Amino acid sequence: xxxxxxxxxxxxxxxxxxxxxxxxxxxxxxxxxxxxxxxxxxxxxxxxxxxxxxxxxxxxxxxxxxxxxxxxxxxxxxxxxxxxxxxxxxxxxxxxxxxxxxxxxxxxxxxxxxxxxxxxxxxxxxxxxxxxxxxxxxxxxxxxxxxxxxxxxxxxxxxxxxxxxxxxxxxxxxxxxxxxxxxxxxxxxxxxxxxxxxxxxxxxxxxxxxxxxxxxxxxxxxxxxxxxxxxxxxxxxxxxxxxxxxxxxxxxx
Numbered sequence: 001x002x003x004x005x006x007x008x009x010x011x012x013x014x015x016x017x018x019x020x021x022x023x024x025x026x027x028x029x030x031x032x033x034x035x036x037x038x039x040x041x042x043x044x045x046x047x048x049x050x051x052x053x054x055x056x057x058x059x060x061x062x063x064x065x066x067x068x069x070x071x072x073x074x075x076x077x078x079x080x081x082x083x084x085x086x087x088x089x090x091x092x093x094x095x096x097x098x099x100x101x102x103x104x105x106x107x108x109x110x111x112x113x114x115x116x117x118x119x120x121x122x123x124x125x126x127x128x129x130x131x132x133x134x135x136x137x138x139x140x141x142x143x144x145x146x147x148x149x150x151x152x153x154x155x156x157x158x159x160x161x162x163x164x165x166x167x168x169x170x171x172x173x174x175x176x177x178x179x180x181x182x183x184x185x186x187x188x189x190x191x192x193x194x195x196x197x198x199x200x201x202x203x204x205x206x207x208x209x210x211x212x213x214x215x216x217x218x219x220x221x222x223x224x225x226x227x228x229x230x231x232x233x234x235x236x237x238x239x240x241x242x243x244x245x246x247x248x249x250x251x252x253x
Contacts, residue, residue: 001030002028002029002030003029003030003229003232003233003234003235004026004029004030004031004086004229004232004233005029005030005031006030007026007030007031007032007085007086007232008031008032008033008034008077008081008082008083008084008085008086009023009026009031009032009033009034009084009085009086009087009088009232010033010034010036010073010074010077010084010086010087010088010122010126011023011026011033011034011035011036011088011090012036012037012062012064012073012088012089012090012091012118012122013036013037013090013091013092013141014033014035014036014037014043014046014090015035015037015038015039015042015043015045015046016037016039016042016046016191017189017191017221018090018141018186018189018191018221018224018225019035019037019088019090019091020046020221021221021222021224021225022088022090022224022225022228022229023035023046023050023057024046024049024050024053024055024225025222025225025226025228025229026086026088026228026229026232027050027053027055027056027057028053028055029229029233031056031085031086031232032056032057032080032081033050033055033056033057033058034057034058034060034073034076034077034080034081035047035050035057035058035059035060036059036060036061036062036073036091037059037061037062037091038061038062038063038091040059040061043059043060043061044059046059047059058076058080060072060073060076064089064091064113064114064118064119064121064122065110065113065114065117065118067121070118070121070122070125071125073122074122074125074126074129078129083129083133084126084129084130084136085135085136085137086136086137086138086139086232087122087123087126087136087137087138087139088139088141088228088232089118089119089122089123089138089139089140089141089163090141091114091118092114092115092141092143093110093111093114093115093156094111094152094153094156095107095111095152095153095154095155095156095159096153096199096200097152097153097200097205098153098154098155099153099154099207100154103153103154103155107155108155111155111156111159112155112158112159112162114159115156115159115160115162115163116159116162116163116166119140119163119166120166123138123166123170123181126138127170127174127179130174130177130178130179131174131177131179133178134177134178135178135179136174136177136178136179136180137179137180137181137231137232138167138170138179138180138181138182139181139182139183139184139228139231139232140163140166140167140181140182140183140184141183141184141186141224141228142160142163142164142167142183142184142185142243143156143160143185143186144185144186144187144245144247144250144251145157145160146159146160146161146162146163146164146183146185146243147161147164147185147243147245147251148251150207163183164183164185164243167181167182167183167241167243168241168243170241171240171241171242172240172241175240175241180231180236180237180239180240181240181241182231182236182239182240182241182242182243182244183242183243183244184224184227184228184231184243184244184246185243185244185245185246185247186219186224186246186247187215187219187245187246187247187248187250187251188212188215188218188219188247188250189218189219189220189221189224190218190219190220190221191221214250214253215247215248215250216248216249216250217248219246219247219248223246224246227244227246231244
């Protein structure tokens with residue numbers, strides 16, 4: 001039997017990379033998926049591929065920095081499929097490896113808006129649904145940059161640390177309502193998130209990449225999707241408020 005049969009999932013940033021792989025795998029495992037992304041063309045393509053493969057999915061254009069888009073995205077799950085069971089906060093952006101001395105207010109606020117405030121908003125909207133049904137599963141895509149001090153620039157590092165803290169807080173606070181909240185901390189993954197960068201700061205990038213030669217390998221996005229599937233299903237029922245590092249052992253050195 002498919003592992004997510006009858007479940008309804010929302011996946012942000014589902015138009016490419018890890019989000020696409022998560023949405024596709026969840027649909028293959030029986031979930032009805034709201035695939036959300038800021039790029040209409042890419043998310044329509046993903047949904048077309050899912051439905052062509054026999055899955056059930058609906059495309060929703062959503063910018064997680066906008067409250068109205070977050071509201072609409074979660075409402076679409078309830079209106080279209082009757083409920084919400086799984087929320088995957090995958091949308092994220094980089095910060096051009098900008099060091100603290102060069103961080104502008106605009107950059108800081110933009111990175112936090114996507115990487116930290118966006119997940120807070122989706123969680124805030126989903127929790128009342130989960131409380132009412134006494135069941136819910138939240139999966140945040142964090143980063144090894146949220147576990148250590150210099151895998152990226154100052155804003156990205158701080159935003160992913162914030163997401164890890166939010167994960168632990170929500171996981172513990174709402175466990176009595178049957179709600180679990182966990183995070184995945186990928187290492188270097190073969191995705192297009194690098195497209196959110198232009199003209200990276202050389203000083204910060206050199207410092208951040210000082211240990212890159214110790215990285216065993218680049219992770220495939222499908223590998224992250226399989227970890228997300230594990231966290232979304234009953235096999236992980238005892239895991240809550242945890243961060244699953246998925247980096248082929250890079251940060252174990």
